[in-house]
Amino acid sequence: MTDPRIDAGRLLGRLKALGDIGRDGDGRLTRLAASDADGAGRDAVAGWMREAGLEVLVDRIGNLFGLWQAGAEDAAPLMLGSHIDTVIDAGIHDGCYGVLGGLEVVQALREAGARPARPIAVAAFTNEEGVRYAPDMMGSLVYAGGLGVEEALATRGTDGTVLGEELARIGHAGPHEPGFLRPHAYLELHIEQGPVLEREGARIGAVENLQGISWQRVTIGGEANHAGTTPMSMRRDAGHAAARVVTFLRDRVSRGNSPTVATVGCMSFEPNAINVIPSRAVFTVDLRDPDEVRLRAEEVALVRHLDELAEMEGVTISVERLARFEPVTFDAGIVRLIEDAARRRGLRCRRMTSGAGHDAQMMARLCPAAMIFVPSAGGISHNPREHTEPADLVAGAEVLLEVVRTLTQGPG
Amino acid sequence: MTDPRIDAGRLLGRLKALGDIGRDGDGRLTRLAASDADGAGRDAVAGWMREAGLEVLVDRIGNLFGLWQAGAEDAAPLMLGSHIDTVIDAGIHDGCYGVLGGLEVVQALREAGARPARPIAVAAFTNEEGVRYAPDMMGSLVYAGGLGVEEALATRGTDGTVLGEELARIGHAGPHEPGFLRPHAYLELHIEQGPVLEREGARIGAVENLQGISWQRVTIGGEANHAGTTPMSMRRDAGHAAARVVTFLRDRVSRGNSPTVATVGCMSFEPNAINVIPSRAVFTVDLRDPDEVRLRAEEVALVRHLDELAEMEGVTISVERLARFEPVTFDAGIVRLIEDAARRRGLRCRRMTSGAGHDAQMMARLCPAAMIFVPSAGGISHNPREHTEPADLVAGAEVLLEVVRTLTQGPG
Numbered sequence: 001m002t003d004p005r006i007d008a009g010r011l012l013g014r015l016k017a018l019g020d021i022g023r024d025g026d027g028r029l030t031r032l033a034a035s036d037a038d039g040a041g042r043d044a045v046a047g048w049m050r051e052a053g054l055e056v057l058v059d060r061i062g063n064l065f066g067l068w069q070a071g072a073e074d075a076a077p078l079m080l081g082s083h084i085d086t087v088i089d090a091g092i093h094d095g096c097y098g099v100l101g102g103l104e105v106v107q108a109l110r111e112a113g114a115r116p117a118r119p120i121a122v123a124a125f126t127n128e129e130g131v132r133y134a135p136d137m138m139g140s141l142v143y144a145g146g147l148g149v150e151e152a153l154a155t156r157g158t159d160g161t162v163l164g165e166e167l168a169r170i171g172h173a174g175p176h177e178p179g180f181l182r183p184h185a186y187l188e189l190h191i192e193q194g195p196v197l198e199r200e201g202a203r204i205g206a207v208e209n210l211q212g213i214s215w216q217r218v219t220i221g222g223e224a225n226h227a228g229t230t231p232m233s234m235r236r237d238a239g240h241a242a243a244r245v246v247t248f249l250r251d252r253v254s255r256g257n258s259p260t261v262a263t264v265g266c267m268s269f270e271p272n273a274i275n276v277i278p279s280r281a282v283f284t285v286d287l288r289d290p291d292e293v294r295l296r297a298e299e300v301a302l303v304r305h306l307d308e309l310a311e312m313e314g315v316t317i318s319v320e321r322l323a324r325f326e327p328v329t330f331d332a333g334i335v336r337l338i339e340d341a342a343r344r345r346g347l348r349c350r351r352m353t354s355g356a357g358h359d360a361q362m363m364a365r366l367c368p369a370a371m372i373f374v375p376s377a378g379g380i381s382h383n384p385r386e387h388t389e390p391a392d393l394v395a396g397a398e399v400l401l402e403v404v405r406t407l408t409q410g411p412g
Numbered sequence: 413m414t415d416p417r418i419d420a421g422r423l424l425g426r427l428k429a430l431g432d433i434g435r436d437g438d439g440r441l442t443r444l445a446a447s448d449a450d451g452a453g454r455d456a457v458a459g460w461m462r463e464a465g466l467e468v469l470v471d472r473i474g475n476l477f478g479l480w481q482a483g484a485e486d487a488a489p490l491m492l493g494s495h496i497d498t499v500i501d502a503g504i505h506d507g508c509y510g511v512l513g514g515l516e517v518v519q520a521l522r523e524a525g526a527r528p529a530r531p532i533a534v535a536a537f538t539n540e541e542g543v544r545y546a547p548d549m550m551g552s553l554v555y556a557g558g559l560g561v562e563e564a565l566a567t568r569g570t571d572g573t574v575l576g577e578e579l580a581r582i583g584h585a586g587p588h589e590p591g592f593l594r595p596h597a598y599l600e601l602h603i604e605q606g607p608v609l610e611r612e613g614a615r616i617g618a619v620e621n622l623q624g625i626s627w628q629r630v631t632i633g634g635e636a637n638h639a640g641t642t643p644m645s646m647r648r649d650a651g652h653a654a655a656r657v658v659t660f661l662r663d664r665v666s667r668g669n670s671p672t673v674a675t676v677g678c679m680s681f682e683p684n685a686i687n688v689i690p691s692r693a694v695f696t697v698d699l700r701d702p703d704e705v706r707l708r709a710e711e712v713a714l715v716r717h718l719d720e721l722a723e724m725e726g727v728t729i730s731v732e733r734l735a736r737f738e739p740v741t742f743d744a745g746i747v748r749l750i751e752d753a754a755r756r757r758g759l760r761c762r763r764m765t766s767g768a769g770h771d772a773q774m775m776a777r778l779c780p781a782a783m784i785f786v787p788s789a790g791g792i793s794h795n796p797r798e799h800t801e802p803a804d805l806v807a808g809a810e811v812l813l814e815v816v817r818t819l820t821q822g823p824g
Contacts, residue, residue: 087685087687087688088683088684088688089636089683130687131685134686194641194642195641195642195643211640213640215686223795224794225793225794225795226767226768226794227675227700227794228605228673228698228768228769229605229606229607229766229768229791229793230607230673230767231606231673232662232665232666232673234607234791237675239658239676239677240658240662240676242655243655243656243658243659243662246652246655247652247655247656250644250649250652250655253644254644261639261640261644262644263639263649263687263688263689264651264655264690265639265651265685265687265688265689265690266681266686267651267679267680267681267684267690268679268680268684269679271499272500273499273500273543273677273678273794274543274627274678274698274734275499275541275543275548275675275677275698275794276500276675276677276794277675277794278679286639286686286687288639322686354640354641355638355640355641355642356638356640356641357640379637379646381638382637382638382639382685382688383635383691
């Protein structure tokens with residue numbers, strides 16, 4: 001065989017092409033899970049998989065796979081993957097880089113006439129972002145057995161749609177049972193989505209663990225009343241109580257140098273009228289911490305605050321758990337392989353914790369797993385200004401290629 | 413003539429019938445200005461006006477009038493009015509009581525064969541609530557010359573509609589120029605919408621002045637970023653900044669025993685996704701105070717807070733003024749007539765300030781004006797649990813009837 005080489009033009013070209021699918025009139029990229037735009041993106045990726053000589057397979061939750069048997073049908077496949085669904089007004093690299101980077105690695109190996117000792121599968125998991133349907137990382141969660149496929153397919157979205165119906169509508173409800181390909185190991189290439197690598201001048205992140213995530217929806221019930229005639233002391237203002245929770249979370253996690261992060265991303269008031277005291281406020285709380293004990297402590301502190309607030313403000317408060325994942329530790333052996341590959345290519349590498357949730361945390365339930373990060377300019381992501389230098393995108397794919405070669409070597 | 417008498421059954425029956433117009437599937441009453449429901453309500457009121465023998469007239473901004481010339485065409489009419497548009501999920505008395513109470517008074521006088529020395533007009537003003545189109549009290553504001561009719565008709569609503577087009581669509585864009593009936597005096601019968609009368613065991617409120625109102629829309633611009641990977645110290649969270657403003661306003665106006673009230677009734681986040689730091693927050697601020705100097709001071713304090721916040725949180729903040737009305741003092745002579753009428757009927761009466769904005773504050777620019785309040789159970793309004801005892805509704809109409817008789821007596 002010849003020495004396999006990453007085709008930078010092909011990789012960057014596909015990232016650009018996929019990033020052009022799902023733009024609105026103002027050029028904003030939004031490719032929510034199981035939407036028409038997601039369907040168009042999936043069709044493009046499946047086409048490239050076939051172009052690379054891979055067999056395209058879809059499971060019941062819509063996870064899309066490109067499989068290269070490589071004449072080693074009996075061995076468990078090495079899986080490379082991520083997702084192609086996006087948040088609202090997104091960048092083009094989040095998730096897509098892992099799918100198209102994995103595809104580029106397999107295509108490079110095939111074109112070089114490589115004979116891997118095991119099949120290699122490229123995976124695009126359904127609904128990783130969780131914007132339209134909760135929980136996030138749903139496709140890989142179902143694939144790893146953490147959530148029943150029927151329950152997942154019945155999930156109702158923020159727009160009232162049902163995931164199963166939407167997957168069928170866009171033609172990506174496949175026949176295979178989630179988990180049908182049992183991986184030997186799982187690797188995910190991803191942009192950091194944080195500022196650490198750039199700040200420290202590192203090109204490659206060898207991700208050794210991942211933060212725990214707690215998602216909750218809080219509903220506060222107060223009393224609608226007239227904004228002009230109701231004395232402040234007699235108000236039961238659900239909107240004001242919600243604001244107190246937002247400032248409480250910020251003040252608490254900002255103190256000292258706790259690694260906990262807390263975000264209130266969704267907020268709505270009812271009746272949402274300028275001259276009516278809000279009778280109802282609904283908002284989400286996203287809590288993350290690499291340490292499970294500390295994450296639990298933050299959840300408990302929130303519950304205590306909500307109890308005090310309900311008492312003090314005369315409001316009712318109910319909490320619904322939307323998602324909860326413990327911190328994950330990746331495979332130490334694969335993390336070392338990533339460091340070695342980066343070192344041999346003269347790329348400054350740093351071990352790190354992933355602040356974001358990724359499909360790799362679900363796949364780690366099934367097999368040894370790890371992630372490779374590349375720098376995000378300014379640490380910005382989930383934003384159209386998300387950017388990674390082309391040279392870094394190519395370097396990450398080259399490190400992945402080398403790790404894949406090591407993990408698919410035959411005996412001797 | 414016989415002694416004119418309020419027909420309690422007719423008044424309460426019409427209030428109930430009008431309150432049944434604009435119910436949704438869950439029985440919630442919402443009759444926003446110039447909506448289909450508002451059109452149906454206007455048609456019902458116009459029908460009752462004709463039934464009472466009044467001439468129905470509509471002006472260009474949709475204000476609806478029932479005129480009884482009473483053979484006194486040359487004299488300026490006494491005007492009795494309020495509004496029939498509602499907030500979202502409203503009660504049935506707010507506004508409607510003033511329109512139907514005024515109509516009941518005129519009908520009672522006609523049926524008793526009264527010969528008033530001047531015409532009497534019953535008015536239902538357009539868009540008093542301001543929920544769909546800002547500013548509130550728009551119809552009476554335009555009628556009193558405080559806002560140009562063309563500008564008002566061009567107002568775009570929260571749902572993107574244009575008021576003038578909606579008025580034409582529901583058939584209530586009339587031919588008359590706002591202000592075409594120049595009133596001799598204006599009287600408005602209304603539920604208190606506050607807890608004062610009930611708390612003090614008074615049946616009638618003689619309203620001698622009205623709070624100033626300041627409505628503003630605040631837009632905060634931050635930076636959308638990943639909820640898991642962005643350190644708290646590096647965030648520019650528009651949602652968190654908005655929450656700070658809500659708690660600032662509450663803390664400020666709740667201190668001491670300031671009569672100022674502050675309400676944030678509308679709030680929205682963008683992109684409004686659970687795992688994305690909000691890039692934009694838009695909310696409304698409703699500030700009210702019976703003293704203009706103190707109201708200005710509160711507006712200035714808010715501006716200062718927003719400037720500090722923008723600096724501290726690294727966000728941009730812009731403020732748009734939606735409405736601004738100075739406190740209003742009503743006609744002392746009419747207020748005395750209200751007290752006298754209540755006393756003669758053995759009804760405990762209290763002079764008071766109106767915490768709410770009312771069409772009367774606009775009409776006070778044109779002619780002597782005053783208001784009559786009846787108790788609101790629990791001070792609740794802008795809420796389906798808004799309630800006033802039938803006996804109080806009838807008592808208020810009887811006081812209005814007596815004041816109208818005094819104001820329409822002939823010479824000698």
